[in-house]
Amino acid sequence: MAVTLTINGESKTVNAEDDTPLLWVLRDELNLTGTKYGCGIAQCGACTVHVNNLPRRSCVTPIKSIEGMQITTIEGLDGPVAEAVQAAWQKIDVPQCGFCQTGQVMSAVGLLNSIRKPDDADIDNGMTGNICRCATYVRIRNAIHDAAGILEKQK
Amino acid sequence: MKKENLQVLSLVILTLCTFACSKDNNTANNTVSSDTSAQATAILQGPDAFADISDNKQRAKSLFLEMAKVIQHPRCVNCHAAGNRPLQGDQQQPHQPPVFRNNSGMGHPGMLCITCHSATNVQISSTHSIPGHTPWIMPPENQAWENVPISNICEQLKDPERNGNKSIEAVVHHFTEDGLVGWAWNPGAGRSPPPGNQAILGALAQAWMDAGAHCP
Numbered sequence: 001m002a003v004t005l006t007i008n009g010e011s012k013t014v015n016a017e018d019d020t021p022l023l024w025v026l027r028d029e030l031n032l033t034g035t036k037y038g039c040g041i042a043q044c045g046a047c048t049v050h051v052n053n054l055p056r057r058s059c060v061t062p063i064k065s066i067e068g069m070q071i072t073t074i075e076g077l078d079g080p081v082a083e084a085v086q087a088a089w090q091k092i093d094v095p096q097c098g099f100c101q102t103g104q105v106m107s108a109v110g111l112l113n114s115i116r117k118p119d120d121a122d123i124d125n126g127m128t129g130n131i132c133r134c135a136t137y138v139r140i141r142n143a144i145h146d147a148a149g150i151l152e153k154q155k
Numbered sequence: 156m157k158k159e160n161l162q163v164l165s166l167v168i169l170t171l172c173t174f175a176c177s178k179d180n181n182t183a184n185n186t187v188s189s190d191t192s193a194q195a196t197a198i199l200q201g202p203d204a205f206a207d208i209s210d211n212k213q214r215a216k217s218l219f220l221e222m223a224k225v226i227q228h229p230r231c232v233n234c235h236a237a238g239n240r241p242l243q244g245d246q247q248q249p250h251q252p253p254v255f256r257n258n259s260g261m262g263h264p265g266m267l268c269i270t271c272h273s274a275t276n277v278q279i280s281s282t283h284s285i286p287g288h289t290p291w292i293m294p295p296e297n298q299a300w301e302n303v304p305i306s307n308i309c310e311q312l313k314d315p316e317r318n319g320n321k322s323i324e325a326v327v328h329h330f331t332e333d334g335l336v337g338w339a340w341n342p343g344a345g346r347s348p349p350p351g352n353q354a355i356l357g358a359l360a361q362a363w364m365d366a367g368a369h370c371p
């Protein structure tokens with residue numbers, strides 16, 4: 001069955017069942033492998049993408065349910081917030097093994113899109129669904145504060 | 156490894172983690188679980204079953220106690236939870252991953268309810284699913300039903316300061332027509348529905364209001 005999705009600004013038609021999880025399509029059909037498979041049940045956050053600019057777990061999102069919406073993956077993430085997060089991640093050297101970092105970055109950008117200067121509680125509550133098996137949480141939190149600082153200087 | 160096998164493996168690991176993390180809550184949860192089992196086998200009687208109670212006040216009380224079979228079911232209480240975090244499943248465990256009501260009732264920025272919950276249930280296996288409905292939302296904390304006696308829930312429902320400034324007619328409408336209430340009878344794999352159906356609940360609520368909306 002053909003489903004047309006708008007991914008990173010481009011229209012993509014895929015032949016898949018309506019209830020196919022978006023993650024399967026991204027990785028297996030479109031070769032957008034930056035988005036990771038972690039648990040498959042919305043418990044770890046590794047598969048996070050943006051749907052209409054809001055974080056969404058692609059492993060439990062049926063493709064038919066997001067037809068016509070704007071889907072952004074790590075490959076298509078851009079703009080001032082994304083650039084600030086990328087710079088902060090590099091400066092603080094956040095990743096260890098790196099497997100969860102796609103999801104962490106997507107959630108961090110989603111958080112900063114909504115709260116431009118989050119406090120520790122905002123970060124903890126907004127990032128609570130992204131698990132890191134290397135426990136880089138302290139660096140993640142510091143990097144989000146750093147990214148917020150970068151954005152504040154740009155005002 | 157096939158994706159289906161990975162999903163099953165994930166479920167097993169997460170189930171083990173959940174049991175390990177919830178050890179301290181086992182006593183309280185067992186109590187809730189027993190009540191849930193009793194409710195699951197209960198039959199929801201329609202208003203006709205109470206028609207022979209001539210006294211309006213007594214009939215209204217009895218009707219509301221019948222509604223309580225639904226109101227105090229996990230499908231309702233899990234979102235009408237005390238505190239800032241919803242409950243999950245028939246065992247009424249704290250929601251995993253940890254999520255919080257926030258002022259909107261729709262989660263915290265970065266971790267909104269719709270980060271995981273779609274417009275419909277998403278089945279993961281024959282025994283697990285991610286529940287879904289639009290909107291997927293927690294009521295305010297002053298509408299909590301968890302561990303609240305049914306008489307207090309009834310009074311809360313009639314109090315505009317604690318029911319979202321609703322008239323009693325609007326409260327009845329919530330029971331009768333609200334799609335999120337109706338979802339309770341289509342909860343997806345791994346969750347039990349409350350007894351009866353939304354039509355019976357709505358008829359009970361209407362009859363309760365017509366009899367004066369007295370509380371037990």
